[in-house]
Each structure stands twice: as structure tokens, then as C-alpha cells.
Amino acid sequence: MPELFDVAVIGGGPSGCLVASALASGGRRVVVLERRRADAVEPCCTGIVGRPYLDCIQPCEDLVLAAARSAVFISPSGRRLHVAASVDQAFVLDRALLERRLRQRAAAAGAEMVEGVLVTRTSVSTDLCETRVSGPDGARTYSSRALVIAGGVNPGLLRRAGLLPPSKHMVGAHAEVEMDGVDETEVYFLSDVAPGAFAWLVPMAPGRVRLGVLSASSVAQVAATFLARPGVRDRLRRRPLHIAQRPVPVAVSRRMHGERVRSVGDAAGQVKPTTGGGLYLGAMAAVAAAAVLSEALARDDLSARALSRYETQWRSAFGGELRRGALARAIYSRLSVGHVDGVIELAARTGVAEKLLRSPSFSFDRHSGTLLSGLLRCLPGALLRPAGRQSEADS
Ligand SMILES: Cc1cc2nc3c(=O)[nH]c(=O)nc-3n(C[C@H](O)[C@H](O)[C@H](O)COP(=O)(O)OP(=O)(O)OC[C@H]3O[C@@H](n4cnc5c(N)ncnc54)[C@H](O)[C@@H]3O)c2cc1C
Structure with a gap:
């Protein structure tokens, strides 16, 4: 009789490990299927996070390489906008160590970590999930009551499980x-x-x-x-x-849950559309997903309806932030070089950025409202300049 896990997690990246830790520490039988071995982790990520992410992964002092409270924004023609806060806003993590640490914690919580295997196929039926992997010891199928897909942007894997990849x-x-x-x-x-x-x-x-x-x-x-x-x-x-x-991903998936299955982190497009930063949103989603899954497993109700609570909760917490971020990104991608120069020049000259940065609603992780409002304040002035016009400083 093959072993039956409560949950199989595809992907032992930051989001997958956090879901696995939370479920395993609640007594659930969890297996994490990850293609990279811990000693081969090579993250493609800058690893900047705000304080709420640090709170989520405590203790983590040894993971922080540097802290930042200021930044300079530079327009295509070299205009500069300097912003500085009174306290540290962002922290640069040892990203490879973060990944190894989160794997160790998931294992310590009781999750079975299977590393160096590639998930090649998934099937989700009304009473079981099956996940096929291939690795150095050949192929094997893992059976579970539920499946969490945390394998990053992987459209084939998501579609085969009945979910949709991030739309952009x-x-x-x-x-x-x-x-x-x-x-x-x-x-x-x-x-x-x-x-x-x-x-x-x-x-x-x-x-x-x-x-x-x-x-x-x-x-x-x-x-x-x-x-x-x-x-x-x-x-x-x-x-x-x-x-x-x-x-x-710079847009959230339109279907991140189904019967017995859900996606989390980059796989679900839970990423800030402004910067592409996904560690914090992935962590918040992981915590929410584990809570809803845990309850659904206890009730033995893994229907799409029961799991939809995760999506509803997540969207109500972060939907507005993501919509504003997507709008700011869409505006930026349509601006001409001259208009971007104009926005930066106006923001620097009027001090609007510094003012917004000091507003209580600003944080590194929830910045899209501040960004959008700064953009909208400076945009009319910038649009009045003919595209490509040189500033007085250049003439
Ligand atoms: C250049 C760059 C810079 C970034 N900088 C930041 C930053 O400063 N701050 C920030 O918050 N975010 C940043 N991000 C985004 C951040 O890295 C991601 O949001 C975060 O890693 C998402 O975690 P995840 O666990 O959801 O997915 P991933 O980190 O993608 O993890 C997915 C895991 O699944 C595994 N996997 C995939 N397919 C399979 C398969 N078929 N079988 C088995 N395993 C599989 C992968 O090996 C991987 O370990 C950056 C991204 C990029 C590209």
C-alpha cells in the first residue's frame, strides 16, 4: 500500500517551505518535492525584504547582510531623486542561506524533504492527488490528500492540476x-x-x-x-x-485553487507588480494557505469551495495593494523617456517623495499606494513637458 501524505508540496523554495513548516508543525504528514538539492541552491533573487518578512522568519539575525534606509532613483537621462527614511526600511538577506534555513526548518517541523527530484506529472481526482517525480533513483509516485503547487512560474504543472498560471x-x-x-x-x-x-x-x-x-x-x-x-x-x-x-509574475493567477489543490507564491503570481518582489507576499500566502488547508483536512472537506476561503482572505488582504501596484506599473511602462525624466525631476524638486515616505501608510512591503499617489501628483506636470524636452539644468 503506497504511503498517503496529507499534503504534497511541489517546490521547496521560500513559499513551499513555509507552507510545509506550518502544516507539519500542526501534525500533518507533509512531503516536499524539490528539484534542487540544498547544496546546489543558486537563488536568482536580490533578497531585499521589509521588516514584516523578518518577523515571519524569526530567528533570522544571521541571514541579514545589510540594512537600508535610503535609495536614489535615477531617470533615463540621469536625473536623480534621493529618498531617505529615519529608520531602516529594507534588509538584504543571504538568499541562499535563507533557502537552506527554511528547508531545515520544514524538515525539523516534520516534513519529509525529497530533494533532487523533478516533478514530471500531477493528477488530481475527486479522492486523491498523485505526483510523479523522476530523480537519481528512478521514478516514483507520491499520493496525497491535497497538493500545494509552489514551483514558481511553471504553466504546464499548474494547468495539469486544473489551475491557471499568473496571467502576465x-x-x-x-x-x-x-x-x-x-x-x-x-x-x-x-x-x-x-x-x-x-x-x-x-x-x-x-x-x-x-x-x-x-x-x-x-x-x-x-x-x-x-x-x-x-x-x-x-x-x-x-x-x-x-x-x-x-x-x-506581475499579475495574480485567476485560478489559484481547485478541489484538493492550490498554488502559492510565484506560482500564484503573489508578487508585487511594481518591483517583482515576492518573498513577503509568498510568505503571507503560505501562512494563509496552511491555515485553510489545515482546517479543510481536519473536516475532510477539500472541495474547491472549502479551499476558496484562502483565495478570498488573501485577495481581501492584498488585492488593493496589487491592483494599485499593477496600475503604477502600467502607467510607467507607457511613459516616454522625457516623461519619466519629468516625473523624477518634479518629485525631487517638490519634495513629494519625501513627504509620502513619511506618511504612516508607507512601508517597504505596502508601497504601491504611495508610489501611485506620487506618480499621479507628478504626472500632469511631466505630461505638460514635450516628450524628450531637456531640463533647464541641461540647457
Ligand atoms: C532578479 C530577481 C530579483 C528578485 N529580487 C527579489 C527581492 O529583492 N525581494 C523579493 O521579495 N523578491 C525578489 N524576487 C522574487 C523572489 O525571488 C520570488 O518571489 C520568490 O523566490 C518566490 O518564492 P517561491 O517559493 O514562490 O518560488 P521559487 O523561489 O521560484 O521556488 C520554486 C521552487 O520550486 C522548484 N521547482 C520548480 N519546478 C519544479 C519541478 N517541476 N519539480 C520539483 N521542483 C520544482 C524550484 O527548484 C524552486 O526551488 C526576485 C526575483 C528575481 C528574478
């Missing part, structure tokens, strides 16, 4: 680079290179910087163009040998 995604690129003179986070709007694209440089230690790029297409080309830019190129000690890439 961009592509992110990541590298650790040796670079001088990056003392605070620098965010570059790259609408001159590709519509809606941006890049960031985050200092981790003296001379060591995390580079991130987000673009709807040709991210490798966008990253190369960015690194060749004056002001960036001359501070690089050497060009990165490898730039990792992966899809970043």
Missing part, C-alpha cells in the same frame, strides 16, 4: 558584481532601453553589489546595455561572468 510575467536577471561607489540602493528607470524596464544595484558589503534587472523582454540585452552605461560601467571592477534569469 516579465523576466528578471540577477548577478553579484564587484563594484565601487555603490553606498546605497540605486534604482534605474530604463525606459530608454525597453518600455517598463528597470534595474537596481544593492550594496551588500564594500565592493560587493547585487545587480537586478526586470524587463518584459530581452532581459540579457537590457542588462548588458545597463552595465555598459556611463556611471555604471566605470564603477564595475569586472563584468559579471554569469547573469541568471528567470520569469517574474
Whole structure:
């Protein structure tokens, strides 16, 4: 008789491990199926989070490499907007260690961690879920009462389980680079290179910087163009040998649960559409998913209706934030280079960004309202400038 798990979790990334930990510590029989072994984890992620994420993964002091309370935003033509808060707003994590730590915690809570296996097939019937994996020891099928898909953007896997992938995604690129003179986070709007694209440089230690790029297409080309830019190129000690890439969802899935199955984290598109950051939203979703699943398992009611509470709760907590973020992103991706310059120039000149940053509703993880309101305040002035007009400072 094959072993029957309460829950099989596909993907031992941050979201999958948090769901598994919460369920296993509640006494559920959980198996996590992950294709990468812990010693081969190579995250394609900058690892910046706000304090609520740290609270969620406590204790975690040894995971924090750096803290940030200021950043500079740079327009395509080099106009700069500097913002600074009075307390640390963001924390840069040792991302590989985070992933290993969350796996260890899931295992310590009682989840069975099966690493180095690729999930090749799933089937969800009215009374059972079956997940087929292939690994060094051959193929095997895991049976479970419920299935959590936390395998990132993986449309085939999601559709086969009756769910929908996030409806929109961009592509992110990541590298650790040796670079001088990056003392605070620098965010570059790259609408001159590709519509809606941006890049960031985050200092981790003296001379060591995390580079991130987000673009709807040709991210490798966008990253190369960015690194060749004056002001960036001359501070690089050497060009990165490898730039990792992966899809970043920027819209929530329209179906993230069904009978016996649900998606969590990047798989469900639970990512900030403004920045592509998904650690915090994935963690919040993991906690909510585990609570609803736990109750559904106890009642032996794993119907789509019972599991829909997860989606309803999650959307009521974060739906507004995501909608505002998506609107801000849509506006940005339609702005001309001159208009982006204009917005940055006006925000710097009027002090609107500093004012908004000090408002009690702003936080690193819930920033889309502040961002949208700053954008909408500066946009009319920027739109009145002819696209491409040079500022007085340039003339
Ligand atoms: C360049 C870049 C920078 C980023 N920077 C930040 C940041 O600073 N802050 C932030 O909050 N977020 C950031 N993100 C996003 C963040 O990395 C993701 O939101 C987060 O990793 C999502 O976690 P997850 O567990 O949902 O998915 P993932 O991290 O994608 O984990 C999915 C796991 O599933 C496994 N898997 C997939 N398919 C299979 C399969 N078929 N069989 C077995 N296992 C499988 C994968 O190996 C992986 O371990 C960034 C993303 C990119 C691309």
C-alpha cells in the first residue's frame, strides 16, 4: 500500500517551505518535492525584504547582510531623486542561506524533504492527488490528500492540476558584481532601453553589489546595455561572468485553487507588480494557505469551495495593494523617456517623495499606494513637458 501524505508540496523554495513548516508543525504528514538539492541552491533573487518578512522568519539575525534606509532613483537621462527614511526600511538577506534555513526548518517541523527530484506529472481526482517525480533513483509516485503547487512560474504543472498560471510575467536577471561607489540602493528607470524596464544595484558589503534587472523582454540585452552605461560601467571592477534569469509574475493567477489543490507564491503570481518582489507576499500566502488547508483536512472537506476561503482572505488582504501596484506599473511602462525624466525631476524638486515616505501608510512591503499617489501628483506636470524636452539644468 503506497504511503498517503496529507499534503504534497511541489517546490521547496521560500513559499513551499513555509507552507510545509506550518502544516507539519500542526501534525500533518507533509512531503516536499524539490528539484534542487540544498547544496546546489543558486537563488536568482536580490533578497531585499521589509521588516514584516523578518518577523515571519524569526530567528533570522544571521541571514541579514545589510540594512537600508535610503535609495536614489535615477531617470533615463540621469536625473536623480534621493529618498531617505529615519529608520531602516529594507534588509538584504543571504538568499541562499535563507533557502537552506527554511528547508531545515520544514524538515525539523516534520516534513519529509525529497530533494533532487523533478516533478514530471500531477493528477488530481475527486479522492486523491498523485505526483510523479523522476530523480537519481528512478521514478516514483507520491499520493496525497491535497497538493500545494509552489514551483514558481511553471504553466504546464499548474494547468495539469486544473489551475491557471499568473496571467502576465516579465523576466528578471540577477548577478553579484564587484563594484565601487555603490553606498546605497540605486534604482534605474530604463525606459530608454525597453518600455517598463528597470534595474537596481544593492550594496551588500564594500565592493560587493547585487545587480537586478526586470524587463518584459530581452532581459540579457537590457542588462548588458545597463552595465555598459556611463556611471555604471566605470564603477564595475569586472563584468559579471554569469547573469541568471528567470520569469517574474506581475499579475495574480485567476485560478489559484481547485478541489484538493492550490498554488502559492510565484506560482500564484503573489508578487508585487511594481518591483517583482515576492518573498513577503509568498510568505503571507503560505501562512494563509496552511491555515485553510489545515482546517479543510481536519473536516475532510477539500472541495474547491472549502479551499476558496484562502483565495478570498488573501485577495481581501492584498488585492488593493496589487491592483494599485499593477496600475503604477502600467502607467510607467507607457511613459516616454522625457516623461519619466519629468516625473523624477518634479518629485525631487517638490519634495513629494519625501513627504509620502513619511506618511504612516508607507512601508517597504505596502508601497504601491504611495508610489501611485506620487506618480499621479507628478504626472500632469511631466505630461505638460514635450516628450524628450531637456531640463533647464541641461540647457
Ligand atoms: C532578479 C530577481 C530579483 C528578485 N529580487 C527579489 C527581492 O529583492 N525581494 C523579493 O521579495 N523578491 C525578489 N524576487 C522574487 C523572489 O525571488 C520570488 O518571489 C520568490 O523566490 C518566490 O518564492 P517561491 O517559493 O514562490 O518560488 P521559487 O523561489 O521560484 O521556488 C520554486 C521552487 O520550486 C522548484 N521547482 C520548480 N519546478 C519544479 C519541478 N517541476 N519539480 C520539483 N521542483 C520544482 C524550484 O527548484 C524552486 O526551488 C526576485 C526575483 C528575481 C528574478
